[in-house]
Amino acid sequence: MTATELSVDGVTLTAGARHLVRDVSLTARPGETIGIVGPNGSGKSSLLRAVYRVLRPERGEVRVDGADAWSLPVRQLARTVAAVVQESAADFDLAVREVVAMGRTPHKRLLAGDTPEDAELIDAALLAVDAVHLADRGFDRLSGGERQRVLIARALAQQPTLLVLDEPTNHLDIRHQLSVLGALRRLPATVLLALHDLNLAACYCDRLYVLYEGEVTASGPPAEILTPGLLAEVYGVATEVAVHPRTGAPQVTFLPQEPRA
Amino acid sequence: MTRTATATSAEGSHRRRTASAPGESRTRLTVTLFVLTALLGVSAIAGLAIGSVQVPPGQVWGIVTHALGADRQPPDWSRARETIVLDVRAPRVLLGAVTGAGLAVVGTALQALVRNPLAEPYLLGVSSGASLGAVSVIVFGVTLFGPVSLSVAAFVGALGALLLVYATARTGGRITSSRLVLSGVAIAAMLTAVLDLMLLTTDRGNETRAVLAWTLGGVDWGTLWLPSTALMLGVGVLLTQARNLNLLLTGEEAATTMGLDVARFRARLFVLLSLVTGVLVAAAGPIGFVGLMTPHIVRLFVGGDHRRVLPTAALGGAVFLVWADIAARTVAAPMEIPVGVLTALCGGPFFLWLMRRDARRGTDRGVA
Numbered sequence: 001m002t003a004t005e006l007s008v009d010g011v012t013l014t015a016g017a018r019h020l021v022r023d024v025s026l027t028a029r030p031g032e033t034i035g036i037v038g039p040n041g042s043g044k045s046s047l048l049r050a051v052y053r054v055l056r057p058e059r060g061e062v063r064v065d066g067a068d069a070w071s072l073p074v075r076q077l078a079r080t081v082a083a084v085v086q087e088s089a090a091d092f093d094l095a096v097r098e099v100v101a102m103g104r105t106p107h108k109r110l111l112a113g114d115t116p117e118d119a120e121l122i123d124a125a126l127l128a129v130d131a132v133h134l135a136d137r138g139f140d141r142l143s144g145g146e147r148q149r150v151l152i153a154r155a156l157a158q159q160p161t162l163l164v165l166d167e168p169t170n171h172l173d174i175r176h177q178l179s180v181l182g183a184l185r186r187l188p189a190t191v192l193l194a195l196h197d198l199n200l201a202a203c204y205c206d207r208l209y210v211l212y213e214g215e216v217t218a219s220g221p222p223a224e225i226l227t228p229g230l231l232a233e234v235y236g237v238a239t240e241v242a243v244h245p246r247t248g249a250p251q252v253t254f255l256p257q258e259p260r261a
Numbered sequence: 262m263t264r265t266a267t268a269t270s271a272e273g274s275h276r277r278r279t280a281s282a283p284g285e286s287r288t289r290l291t292v293t294l295f296v297l298t299a300l301l302g303v304s305a306i307a308g309l310a311i312g313s314v315q316v317p318p319g320q321v322w323g324i325v326t327h328a329l330g331a332d333r334q335p336p337d338w339s340r341a342r343e344t345i346v347l348d349v350r351a352p353r354v355l356l357g358a359v360t361g362a363g364l365a366v367v368g369t370a371l372q373a374l375v376r377n378p379l380a381e382p383y384l385l386g387v388s389s390g391a392s393l394g395a396v397s398v399i400v401f402g403v404t405l406f407g408p409v410s411l412s413v414a415a416f417v418g419a420l421g422a423l424l425l426v427y428a429t430a431r432t433g434g435r436i437t438s439s440r441l442v443l444s445g446v447a448i449a450a451m452l453t454a455v456l457d458l459m460l461l462t463t464d465r466g467n468e469t470r471a472v473l474a475w476t477l478g479g480v481d482w483g484t485l486w487l488p489s490t491a492l493m494l495g496v497g498v499l500l501t502q503a504r505n506l507n508l509l510l511t512g513e514e515a516a517t518t519m520g521l522d523v524a525r526f527r528a529r530l531f532v533l534l535s536l537v538t539g540v541l542v543a544a545a546g547p548i549g550f551v552g553l554m555t556p557h558i559v560r561l562f563v564g565g566d567h568r569r570v571l572p573t574a575a576l577g578g579a580v581f582l583v584w585a586d587i588a589a590r591t592v593a594a595p596m597e598i599p600v601g602v603l604t605a606l607c608g609g610p611f612f613l614w615l616m617r618r619d620a621r622r623g624t625d626r627g628v629a
Contacts, residue, residue, distance in 0.1 A: 078518060110501050
């Protein structure tokens with residue numbers, strides 16, 4: 001099996017008395033790339049955290065290939081689902097290669113060493129994010145964008161069939177934004193990612209879910225849902241949306257805000 | 262076209278790298294472990310030779326090999342010297358090595374578990390908790406668990422202190438350096454105050470003296486088995502958990518996504534680390550900064566992977582404490598200085614340096 005089916009059914013997430021996400025449902029068919037977009041604080045990260053099993057839903061279910069993600073052992077889930085999280089990592093003296101090698105952990109028995117197959121997977125993961133030349137560098141000496149790519153490589157080395165990424169293009173220059181999203185898109189795995197950049201989301205995702213104040217306001221193929229009306233409602237900005245002649249994806253142009261009188 | 266070209270050249274260069282990198286670091290580790298083992302041997306002989314009665318190293322070697330049955334030559338040394346080397350100094354050197362190794366691995370694991378480079382059993386008040394536990398047993402004369410009562414009580418005290426510090430330092434799922442160190446200091450101060458009160462008010466004069474005489478010197482062959490067993494257990498279990506300790510370095514959420522049940526893992530290791538610390542403190546008294554310095558120095562040589570740091574730190578801590586003990590009984594001879602005073606003399610400045618380095622690196626998450 002190379003791709004996992006994800007279904008989120010009526011999930012509500014809370015922090016104390018506050019609702020982070022209310023009654024959200026979402027599906028990702030095997031191999032799809034699903035984008036979650038929405039303004040700051042709309043609940044994108046919280047929703048992802050429920051999928052990679054860090055934030056337990058108050059109500060509702062997260063099912064991975066039909067099994068409740070929250071009743072599987074953590075380790076077993078980690079063989080299926082990998083994630084790139086936003087949490088800032090502490091400084092540690094590990095080489096990039098060792099960080100990527102961590103992705104192999106859920107597949108390892110107690111005390112098992114790294115095999116040649118592991119080494120190959122690690123190399124392939126580094127290659128996919130254009131970080132081969134960083135392999136022997138110290139992780140704590142890298143720039144933000146380089147670190148982000150290494151963490152994505154670590155998730156790839158985990159060989160997930162569902163990959164969850166929270167703002168994977170953060171800190172990346174434009175070339176690496178495109179190459180990383182391209183690499184994710186080419187994966188046989190199902191990919192669920194939160195993105196800020198609507199145009200990138202439109203180019204690389206099969207379907208989008210628009211979160212607004214913790215609820216899904218719209219979902220569907222980018223061309224159907226990225227409309228000036230919706231963007232005005234959700235983000236409060238004026239836009240023009242046109243289909244780009246070469247990519248065929250909708251292209252959002254943001255119009256400068258009128259100075260208030 | 263260009264794309265393919267870059268891809269293949271990158272592939273070529275990384276193939277070279279995979280051939281060398283893991284092998285290189287393995288060689289480096291082997292060399293480091295070998296050097297440290299040799300150094301530990303030399304240190305042990307020095308520990309047996311140096312003291313109020315100087316025994317030449319050659320004679321130490323003869324006495325030791327003779328006792329181990331490897332040397333059939335008739336002894337050319339006095340019985341008194343044999344007693345000094347084998348019955349007075351040997352247990353003390355061994356306890357020093359065991360305690361140094363144990364505190365170093367406990368410090369290493371604690372730094373990963375609370376994700377903070379300043380963590381250490383002494384600074385976090387864990388050693389104070391253990392002392393309080395052990396002293397309570399002596400002062401109140403509780404012997405519920407027979408000869409191991411002292412260690413059991415020290416373990417309970419250590420675990421209690423650790424949980425207390427952890428609970429007070431953690432807010433919103435994060436532990437900041439400043440908060441961790443401050444709670445550690447505050448809780449250590451409170452526990453020490455209680456300890457002082459107990460010592461001052463107890464009418465058990467002899468027992469009090471027994472407590473105050475708590476140095477590495479108080480050990481004999483009969484009591485050495487307990488700290489040694491605790492060390493073996495601690496190092497053994499931690500080595501099996503080295504990968505998981507690595508995962509924690511990347512953060513709790515990331516560790517969860519890689520298959521680690523963080524809460525359960527931390528709870529289990531807290532118990533293990535308290536057990537090791539408790540037993541060591543019951544045997545050797547609270548000794549600070551070994552657990553702080555050793556892992557940091559070791560990481561400079563073998564990197565941050567716990568599969569390499571743990572064994573190296575164990576050997577490094579052992580060497581360090583054997584020498585600290587040699588210094589403790591020679592610098593002010595015939596008076597003996599508690600070994601903890603010496604480790605604090607080296608460790609205090611190290612701690613300050615570490616704090617400033619982390620502030621420069623911007624890793625003090627108390628600010629972030």
